[in-house]
Amino acid sequence: xxxxxxxxxxxxxxxxxxxxxxxxxxxxxxxxxxxxxxxxxxxxxxxxxxxxxxxxxxxxxxxxxxxxxxxxxxxxxxxxxxxxxxxxxxxxxxxxxxxxxxxxxxxxxxxxxxxxxxxxxxxxxxxxxxxxxxxxxxxxxxxxxxxxxxxxxxxxxxxxxxxxxxxxxxxxxxxxxxxxxxxxxxxxxxxxxxxxxxxxxxxxxxxxxxxxxxxxxxxxxxxxxxxxxxxxxxxxxxxxxxxxxxxxxxxxxxxxxxxxxxxxxxxxxxxxxxxxxxxxxxxxxxxxxxxxxxxxxxxxxxxxxxxxxxxxxxxxxxxxxxxxxxxxxxxxxxxxxxxxxxxxxxxxxxxxxxxxxxxxxxxxxxxxxxxxxxxxxxxxxxxxx
Numbered sequence: 017x018x019x020x021x022x023x024x025x026x027x028x029x030x031x032x033x034x035x036x037x038x039x040x041x042x043x044x045x046x047x048x049x050x051x052x053x054x055x056x057x058x059x060x061x062x063x064x065x066x067x068x069x070x071x072x073x074x075x076x077x078x079x080x081x082x083x084x085x086x087x088x089x090x091x092x093x094x095x096x097x098x099x100x101x102x103x104x105x106x107x108x109x110x111x112x113x114x115x116x117x118x119x120x121x122x123x124x125x126x127x128x129x130x131x132x133x134x135x136x137x138x139x140x141x142x143x144x145x146x147x148x149x150x151x152x153x154x155x156x157x158x159x160x161x162x163x164x165x166x167x168x169x170x171x172x173x174x175x176x177x178x179x180x181x182x183x184x185x186x187x188x189x190x191x192x193x194x195x196x197x198x199x200x201x202x203x204x205x206x207x208x209x210x211x212x213x214x215x216x217x218x219x220x221x222x223x224x225x226x227x228x229x230x231x232x233x234x235x236x237x238x239x240x241x242x243x244x245x246x247x248x249x250x251x252x253x254x255x256x257x258x259x260x261x262x263x264x265x266x267x268x269x270x271x272x273x274x275x276x277x278x279x280x281x282x283x284x285x286x287x288x289x290x291x292x293x294x295x296x297x298x299x300x301x302x303x304x305x306x307x308x309x310x311x312x313x314x315x316x317x318x319x320x321x322x323x324x325x326x327x328x329x330x331x332x333x334x335x336x337x338x339x340x341x342x343x344x345x346x347x348x349x350x351x352x353x354x355x356x357x358x359x360x361x362x363x364x365x366x367x368x369x370x371x372x373x374x375x376x377x378x379x380x381x382x383x384x385x386x387x388x389x390x391x392x393x394x395x396x397x398x399x400x401x
Contacts, residue, residue, distance in 0.1 A: 032077040034133075034191065035099035037119040039109035045137050046105055050078045052184050053103075053191070059202050062194065073191060076103075088118040096122055101131045101191055106150040106165055107138035117154040124158050133190050134165030135183065141165065166190070181207060233287045237261070238315045239280035241273055241298070245321035250372045257300035259318070263289050290314070302326045327371040332388060332396040334360040334379075342400060346380035349388075 034053065038046040054074040063070055077095055096102070102123040110116045123132060139150030155163070166186035173179055185203050189196040239259050257273045259280045271280040289312055296318065298306035304321050330349060334342045334356050341360020346353065350370050356362045366375070374389045382401040 030100040031098035032075055032095070032100070033073050034101040034103050035077045035096055035119070035123075036079075036103045036105065037110070037116050038105035039107065039113040039116060041109040042105050042107055042137065045107075046078055049103065049105065049135060049184075049187075050076045053188065056184075056188055058192075059199060062198065073188065088115065088122060092119075093122060097126060099123075100128075101133060102128070103187070103191075104132065104134050104152070104165075106134050106136040106141075106152075108146075108148060108150060109138075111139065111149045111152050112146070113152065117152050120152060120154050121158065124160070129158075129160060132160070132163075133187060134163055135187050136165045136167040136169070138169070141167075178207070230287050234284040235287055235290070235314060237269075237282040237285050237312070239271070239273070239282060240315070240317050241276065241280075241320050242317050243276070243321070244319045245324075246369045248322075248369055248371055251322070251327055252302065252373065254300060254303065254320075257298055257303070257320075260297045261285070261312070262295035262297075263312075264292060264294075265289075285312070322368060324368045324371070327373065327390045328366045328368060330362070330364040330366065330375065330388060330390070331393055332362050332398055334362060334383070335397055335399050337399070342381070345400075348378040349375045 036046050036050055053076050055071060056073060057070045058068060058072060060070065062068070063072070077099055079092075096119065102119065104110065104116065104120060120132065123129075134151070136150050140148050141150055143149045150165075151163075166183040168176075168180045168183040170179055170183065172182055181203065182200065185200050186196060189199060241254065241257060241259075243254070254276050255274055257280075258270065259273060259282075260268060260270045261282055262268050263285070269282040269285065271282055273280045292312055293309050294312040296306065296308055296310050296316075298318055298320060300320070302323055304323050306318060306320065310316065334345050336342050341356070341358070343356055343358045343360060345356040345360070345362070347356065347362050347364070349364055350366055350372075352364055352366060354362060354364050366372075372390070374387055377383065377386045377388055377398070379386070384399045384401055388396070388398075
């Protein structure tokens with residue numbers, strides 16, 4: 017069995033499948049129709065049955081792509097003779113065009129009246145008013161049979177672009193002599209798929225833009241301090257804790273938290289750094305310094321602890337009148353007992369829960385003063401009486 021050769025629907029004696037006749041004022045529409053026809057893909061089953069290529073309507077002659085517009089010269093007449101169909105772009109502009117009139121008249125004269133097709137882009141057919149009439153008067157003059165052109169303004173759908181697509185398919189079905197519904201139903205399915213693809217693509221673009229926008233938006237990060245060490249009301253409350261965040265790009269944000277019930281606010285942190293590692297430091301008098309890496313969140317809680325050595329390490333010297341250290345002096349502070357060493361030095365640690373800002377000193381010998389104010393260090397001296 018011989019295979020059917022795939023070919024354009026264009027008998028060998030015709031060089032062009034169609035010739036587009038238009039007014040120079042409608043040139044963009046002429047180009048658009050040419051592109052639509054030459055790139056239109058027919059259903060594969062129909063192409064297989066008729067031996068067509070998937071894009072059977074080509075080439076389509078359009079004057080600006082081949083020769084310059086001008087009088088109906090012998091060259092232009094040859095182009096018309098070489099075209100199987102004549103497509104007239106109908107509008108009030110072409111209705112008043114002398115050259116459109118001559119092209120229609122010539123195509124009629126060579127016996128191809130049935131192959132003249134009309135594509136209406138503007139105006140009203142047979143209106144009787146020159147300013148809105150879309151059909152060239154030569155049509156009536158030649159006595160051409162009543163025509164129904166494909167009209168992009170026919171309100172079949174609420175969406176203008178669907179009406180335009182329908183008009184294209186009407187023109188194609190006439191050019192190929194196939195039932196309109198045969199290709200229109202498939203075309204509608206393809207349009208729905210295309211709309212869905214556009215919609216999905218549009219949503220992706222919106223999501224991408226929103227993501228980029230959100231990443232560039234600055235937010236404020238709240239930092240709260242939580243004391244995890246044993247709370248002792250005898251000691252001074254937290255004040256003026258300096259909290260610092262260092263971001264991946266080296267940006268440093270700092271705030272001071274004056275007391276426990278206050279939150280630090282680090283302003284204008286770019287969203288893109290959220291949930292990423294951030295270098296955090298906290299320094300506050302009498303508390304252990306924090307220097308760590310945490311995950312950046314909009315609300316952050318830092319666990320802090322008092323430095324037990326500040327009010328717990330008690331150090332002082334016991335001297336006599338001559339400025340010499342007195343050894344083996346028995347000292348009791350908050351129930352904790354020790355002895356001064358050979359140099360009169362006393363050292364004692366008080367647990368955090370018992371710490372105070374000042375301590376009463378009980379001694380085995382009389383002292384000039386029996387109160388120690390904290391914190392105190394090795395240079396603190398108590399003399400005996």
